Amino acid sequence: MPFTRGKNPALTAGSKLPKLNATSNENQEEGQQAKRSSSPPHGAPKKRTAFIDITNAHKVQISLPGRKKEAGKKQVKKTSASSESAKNRANLKQLSVSSDGTPDEKEKRDAQEGNEEELQKDVAAPVEELVAAAPPAVREVPAHLQKQQIPEEFDIDSENSEDCCYMCPEYAKDIFDYLKKREERFVLCNYMPQQPSLNPEMRAILIDWLVEVQENFELYHETLYLAVKMADHYLSKTPVHRELLQLVGSTTMLIASKFEERTPPCVDDFLYICDDAYKREDIISMEASILQGLSFDINIPIPYRFLRRYAKCVNAGMDTLTLARYYCEMSLMEMDLVSERGSLLASACLLMALVTKDLGGWRPILQFHSGYQTSDVAPVVRKLYEMLLAPPDDKLRAVRSKYSHKVFFEVSSLPLVNIDILEKAISQ
Missing domain, CATH: 1.10.472.10 (Cyclin-like)
Structure with missing residues (x-):
């Protein structure tokens, strides 16, 4: 019998959680220095390992096999380097104190320069090691992937360089070049011969009605254009009876509203503008049919x-x-x-x-x-x-x-x- 999430199978109804004893505090203090046990305390929910790794990685000391010797070598090297740096700093400090028998200014300056050079060597040594261990230089970007250089007289986006959220000045041209290439996937032809029950006049009346819907609902113009495009693509693939033509138009407007609008009209709104000629189930069924007919690819360039x-x-x-x-x-x-x-x-x-x-x-x-x-x-x-x-x-x-x-x-x-x-x- 599976257990529900968050419940402990060992506890029965009405039983109380056991109190933590005095040793629990000691265990908590020791737990900060040692790796946590994978088994949770009695009565507590089990925590995800990812949370422990993320939040307590700096407290957990993980010992991996085969790395103790390397760690020892690094520690010795680090200690020797730090001791040399300490000696150099002590020499500088001694030279900076004025007393009897102090070397002249030239000797002092030479000693300071020598110690500074030693310090620079100590600092530069690990940097040189990192540079030596760095991966080779990244290869040049291929020509077809390089960003196109726009001539200055044709640059219309640099003036919006501060508005990176809405105007996208750095890749605005790339966006429209992509949309222009994407148009090739949505090229239509005159599909009316494939519609035995429709004609161009009926389509024009439908679009004229959609313009009124867009204006009355105060929808974006992009919504209207996308709805017309989806209706044309659906009609080019599926024969539709003239009595269902208004259902196709209202449903494409519903889908386009969901895609473009911040607060799209609901299904009941479209039932109302259709004068209750269709039912709620009809619009939902037509919505599924249109989306499947377009393979759910409705981002059509308009x-x-x-x-x-x-x-x-x-x-x-x-x-x-x-x-x-x-x-x-x-x-x-x-x-x-x-x-x-x-x-x-x-x-x-x-x-x-x-x-x-x-x-x-x-x-x-x-x-x-x-x-x-x-x-x-x-x-x-x-x-x-x-x-x-x-x-x-x-x-x-x-x-x-x-x-x-x-x-x-x-x-x-x-x-x-x-x-x-x-x-x-x-x-x-």
Whole structure:
């Protein structure tokens, strides 16, 4: 019969713990000089050995076999060295005392220098032994592992050298280079032919509704983008009936909230915004299905993060960045832009915003940090322009309404840039 933790099987109910006798104090004093016994006293819980090693290692004298002679040699050597140092210090002391028959200043100075040299030798001897016993020099870091040297004109992180907690200036570029490489694992294609019950219009309506959810719950924009990405990846692998499309969207928003938010909404909140069309068990079951379908790898690079990084490269104002965000959020509903990588889409949105604000085109610093040339960004810019040029759909008003507020600088009401000016900027 197993015993419960913390109870002594030798004690019965109602029995008292035995009192410690007078010899226990003596044993405690002796225990400070000797190794503790592995067996606990009667009635006391057994302590972990790790705790004894950590807390009492300086009190325990451990004798290992085969090392007594070496220890004796070290002790003799240490004693002889200390005796020589004591003699040198005594000679210095005698020379410092003034009395009859004291040597002249030159002899005194020579004697002091000689004794100081002896003391230095005594100190340097163990250092030389340590240097001789030191391991060989570490090999040079391979070229592919060395930190990339950023030219001074392209350095945008040194100004945040004091903020190591949030801005990560020492490896900020390494982070975004890693995210850009990670995008290759999440490249999508037009998956609508694999969905017999869905079409691009249904997907656009779902995302328009998710924008309203993000705004009403006051969630981060990263949560919205991640939810859309997870929904697209899940729909590219699993056929879904149109009646369950809203369940997929609300569940991906729930997962993204858990990943991005400090205080994510609960399941009941999502049941409420779905007008109780689903049950609690439905959301939990769909959550498990989505996570398994994505192999629990939900850290998908999103264009919103790249957009903030690239806007910092050109010191874009908040109004210019918000305009680029508006273009980027509008692109979430466009099925033709699902296959574009987030970093490339962010570059195209920023270039359009810069041209619209008459702030120039694609600059060398943007090419350095994004890795894209103007020729790479141009096709995506043309797709964005065609999307914004199309007449607005009355069913898809969430994004335009959201960015028509003053807090977003009313960027959705700005006129679209002339196509000739845009073509001139992207053809350079």
